[in-house]
Amino acid sequence: MMKPGRLEEGDASKIPVPAGSNKGISVMDLILRLVGVTGTLGAAIAMGTNEQTLPFFTRFVRFDAQYDDFRSFRLFVVVNAIVCAYFVLTIPLSIVHIMRSVARGTRILLIILDTVMLALLTAGASAAASIVYLAHNGNSSTNWLPVCQQYGDFCQGASGSLIGSFGAIVVFILVILLGAVALSRQSKLRL
Amino acid sequence: MMKPGRLEEGDASKIPVPAGSNKGISVMDLILRLVGVTGTLGAAIAMGTNEQTLPFFTRFVRFDAQYDDFRSFRLFVVVNAIVCAYFVLTIPLSIVHIMRSVARGTRILLIILDTVMLALLTAGASAAASIVYLAHNGNSSTNWLPVCQQYGDFCQGASGSLIGSFGAIVVFILVILLGAVALSRQSKLRL
Numbered sequence: 001m002m003k004p005g006r007l008e009e010g011d012a013s014k015i016p017v018p019a020g021s022n023k024g025i026s027v028m029d030l031i032l033r034l035v036g037v038t039g040t041l042g043a044a045i046a047m048g049t050n051e052q053t054l055p056f057f058t059r060f061v062r063f064d065a066q067y068d069d070f071r072s073f074r075l076f077v078v079v080n081a082i083v084c085a086y087f088v089l090t091i092p093l094s095i096v097h098i099m100r101s102v103a104r105g106t107r108i109l110l111i112i113l114d115t116v117m118l119a120l121l122t123a124g125a126s127a128a129a130s131i132v133y134l135a136h137n138g139n140s141s142t143n144w145l146p147v148c149q150q151y152g153d154f155c156q157g158a159s160g161s162l163i164g165s166f167g168a169i170v171v172f173i174l175v176i177l178l179g180a181v182a183l184s185r186q187s188k189l190r191l
Numbered sequence: 192m193m194k195p196g197r198l199e200e201g202d203a204s205k206i207p208v209p210a211g212s213n214k215g216i217s218v219m220d221l222i223l224r225l226v227g228v229t230g231t232l233g234a235a236i237a238m239g240t241n242e243q244t245l246p247f248f249t250r251f252v253r254f255d256a257q258y259d260d261f262r263s264f265r266l267f268v269v270v271n272a273i274v275c276a277y278f279v280l281t282i283p284l285s286i287v288h289i290m291r292s293v294a295r296g297t298r299i300l301l302i303i304l305d306t307v308m309l310a311l312l313t314a315g316a317s318a319a320a321s322i323v324y325l326a327h328n329g330n331s332s333t334n335w336l337p338v339c340q341q342y343g344d345f346c347q348g349a350s351g352s353l354i355g356s357f358g359a360i361v362v363f364i365l366v367i368l369l370g371a372v373a374l375s376r377q378s379k380l381r382l
Contacts, residue, residue, distance in 0.1 A: 064332075065332055065333070069330060069331075069332040069333070070330060071321075071324060071328075072321040072324070104375075105375070108371050108374070108375050111302075111371060112367070112368060112371055115306055115309065115364070115367050116364065118306065118309070118310055119309055119310065119313045119360065119364065122310045122313040122314050122317070123313050123314075123316075123317035124317070125314075126313070126314035126315070126317050126318045127317040127318060127320065127321035128321075129318065130262075130263040130318035130319075130321050130322055131321055131325070133262060133263070134322070134325070134335075135333070137262075139260060139261060140260075141255075141256055141260040142256070142260070142326070142335075142336075142338045142342075143336070143338075144325075144333075144335040144336075145333075145334065145335075147333045147334075151333075169310065173306070173307065173310065176303070176306050177303060180299050180302060180303055183299070183374070184295075184296070184299050
């Protein structure tokens with residue numbers, strides 16, 4: 001479709017890009033990434049320091065629970081730490097996008113990496129969530145008793161640290177969406 | 192950058208797109224989606240029919256295990272069924288992409304939907320995986336005993352059905368990657 005008065009394509013990099021079009025998206029991207037850093041860092045610390053020792057003990061057994069006892073919780077801490085580092089590493093790239101809103105290759109790269117990290121974080125968070133659910137409710141057919149009556153603080157700590165992680169999942173979905181919107185706007189600007 | 196002998200942009204839709212450039216990607220996309228249908232359907236059926244009754248029983252208790260007893264397994268079945276339906280629904284779109292390799296909006300839409308579904312499937316699969324791990328190994332600090340000694344067939348069925356689901360996760364990652372590659376190639380063709 002040829003519209004009248006259309007710019008030639010070679011000028012695309014010369015014309016002033018409409019202010020605020022992709023800049024606003026990039027700023028929001030940066031803010032979301034900062035939220036993601038906070039969420040995953042909080043989740044990793046909250047789970048990593050989660051520990052409870054019961055005030056009674058027998059001669060042979062001391063009753064304590066810590067996140068290390070559950071593989072899924074250990075995975076959770078590791079995954080959150082990785083994703084937190086990833087967020088920190090992508091913040092410079094996000095700042096570059098604010099200044100150069102025509103960047104294309106790095107946006108696509110960021111979308112792909114975000115997707116991989118989203119999958120990783122979702123895996124860690126939901127594995128931990130299923131254990132937290134089991135700790136709260138137990139399972140009668142396998143005779144796994146709910147342990148939250150005894151380890152109340154431990155359970156609360158574990159449940160709380162899930163919040164930060166699921167917040168970061170929402171951040172990832174928004175960030176990927178923003179990236180796709182920015183890409184499709186760019187192509188409209190150029191075509 | 193202006194290169195000599197460059198086509199004007201208005202001709203972009205008229206020039207014959209180099210054959211096989213995005214067509215090959217779209218064909219691979221279709222094949223991967225078919226693999227995904229098989230994987231998730233197999234996983235949902237294998238888990239949904241998973242049940243074991245032990246050959247002994249007392250007067251009051253019959254020992255049986257089925258996927259319904261675990262919330263995470265129920266989630267697993269539901270999620271796999273949803274993702275399987277999603278794969279089936281996107282196959283026509285994938286065929287359209289084979290015929291019209293310049294389609295742009297539908298590709299972006301597909302990438303976003305794929306990302307959401309990837310997150311959903313990863314959540315379901317890893318929640319189930321953490322329960323399967325617990326069933327195999329138990330947890331000493333909460334006194335959850337491993338139940339796979341008694342319910343051997345049940346455990347094997349559950350473990351097996353995870354394979355289909357994790358296969359579909361790989362399919363999603365590949366499909367999203369292919370979509371991003373196709374999009375970036377399109378923009379190169381047009382610029």
